Amino acid sequence: MSKTCQESTFQQLFIELSERLRNYLYYHCGNGETAEDIMQDAFIKLWEHCKKVPPEKAKAFLYRVGHNLFLDIVKHKKVVQKFEAIRTERPGPDTPQFQIEQQEFEERLWKVVSNMTEKNRVVFLMNRLDGMTYAQIADTLDIGVKAVEKRMQKALEAIRTLYPKF
Amino acid sequence: MSDQMPNNQFLSRWMNGELDPEEQQQWENSEGYQQWQKIQEALQNRALPSLDKESVYSATKTAIDNIKSPSSFVRKRIYWTSGIAAAILLALAFFFFSPSSQTWSTPVVEQLNIALPDGSEAILNAETQLSYHSSLLNNKRVLKLDGEAFFDVKTGDPFIVNTAHGTVEVLGTRFNVKGRKEAFEVYCIEGKVAVNYRGKEYILTAGQGIHPLDQDKPYRHTTQTPSWTQGISLFQNTPLDQVFDEVERQFDVNIKHPDLSNRRYSGRFSHDNLDYTLTIICGAMNLSYNFEDEKHVIIEDK
Structure with missing residues (x-):
């Protein structure tokens, strides 16, 4: 039986991997609660298959299972929300006018992000919000670094559409 | 703007932490960098909070x-x-x-106050069964009701009451559900509830209720506490056989009566005097009643 079946190892894997996995799923589905549910389900699946999945394979297993669970949900059209604003008012010395402009910009930016292809968006946000390097992303998604760079370029092109003169 | 923003290749290198210190410093002093700070902030505004x-x-x-x-x-x-x-x-x-579930029930005559596992409260009317089922995976509080109950729901995950006729969903509020085999009625006292009944969805706000008889639009009410929790059953244009069902439930008697489903009754009775209750109802509806023995009543047309 692999070490994954030991509770201490399993817990360690959860501590290490759960947050980024949840974020990864959020970048796919745009809904934080759904992302957390899928993440938990993926860990339950890992436990069920712990004998066949040694700890070093756990990450790949979780991302694969998580992605499949996500696709399953999409097929049944259970996801509806897309990257809703979490905070609408932010404290600070900014004038209301400035705040409104900020919010408008945020709206426009996230619209662009939502419209990116899923693959490009996920890579872009893993880098921007989880601070992962291309090598780390490549390793996590089990793709080449070149592929990550390519998706990043595409994401940047999309971002540029925010500025007509670029 | 275009002259301030470096090309994708440069940006891509920056994002991967590949710039050398000199390039990095130059970039951080540029206007394009300011622009990126704004983008970064707007992105972070919709990032998930850190996971507990x-x-x-x-x-x-x-x-x-x-x-x-x-x-x-x-x-x-x-x-x-x-x-x-x-x-x-x-x-x-x-x-x-079914990760965790619990069931409560009341016999005839009795009522029961219960504290649900999530901190919500419920009062069950006589002859009612309620089961509570919480699922960790989808964060829902799911209840099954056969009978009548009043709920004071603690704010939180969706709180769903399933009955044989319809479903009621809320987030946190006070409302009454009657979902017996012959009757369905919901009224909302505080907050907002969504009711799914016969394939239609109704949104009830405080002071609104729905009743099968006036199906398409919610009725108004001013109830603050369901009367039955105070020992009084109240009826408005209710089929008479349902009224007698309630009498049976509240007094633990058996009532034989002719078919009364086409007749409607509006009124109230208190749960402490059977004789008086029967006198009132029968008097109003032009019926007569007789006790066969202590537990059996026969009702006939006059």
Whole structure:
């Protein structure tokens, strides 16, 4: 039986991997609660298959299972929300006018992000919000670094559409 | 703007932390960098908050424990026949889909105040069964009601009451549901509830209720506390046989009556005097009643 079946190892894997996995799923589905549910389900699946999945394979297993669970949900059209604003008012010395402009910009930016292809968006946000390097992303998604760079370029092109003169 | 923003290749290198210190400094002093700060801030505004790993882990672990540990499963598979293994699988599936559930019921005459596991409260009217079922996986509080109950719901995850006729969903509010085999009625006292009844959805706000008789639009009410919790049953244009069903329930008697489903009754009775109750109802509806014995009443047209 692999070490994954030991509770201490399993817990360690959860501590290490759960947050980024949840974020990864959020970048796919745009809904934080759904992302957390899928993440938990993926860990339950890992436990069920712990004998066949040694700890070093756990990450790949979780991302694969998580992605499949996500696709399953999409097929049944259970996801509806897309990257809703979490905070609408932010404290600070900014004038209301400035705040409104900020919010408008945020709206426009996230619209662009939502419209990116899923693959490009996920890579872009893993880098921007989880601070992962291309090598780390490549390793996590089990793709080449070149592929990550390519998706990043595409994401940047999309971002540029925010500025007509670029 | 275009002259301030470096090309994608440069940006891509920056994002991967590949710039050398000199390039980095130059970039950070440029206007394009300011622009990127704004982008970064707007992105972060919709990032998820950090995960409370410990509590989410224990929730996940609880769900897993309900499935069973893999080691004990293996032992059983070795020693037991495959038929029993199949039974274990069934049990496993059962535990998986019903992580925790509890059931309460009241006999005739009695009412029961209960504290639900999530901190919400319910009062069950006589002859009512309620089961509570919370699922860790989808964060829902699911209840099944056969009878009548008043709920004071603690704010939180969706709170869903299923009855034979319809479904009521709320987030946190006070409302009454009657979902007996012959009757369905919901009224909302505080907050907002969504009712799904006969394939239609109704949104009820405080002071609104729905009743099968005036199906398409909610009625108004001013109830603050359901009268039955104070020992009074109240009826408005209710089929008379349902009124007698309620009398049976509140006084633990058996009532024989002719078919009264086409007649409607509006009024009230208190749960403490059967004789008086029967006098009032029968008087109003032009019926007569006789006690066959202490527990049996016969009602006839006058």
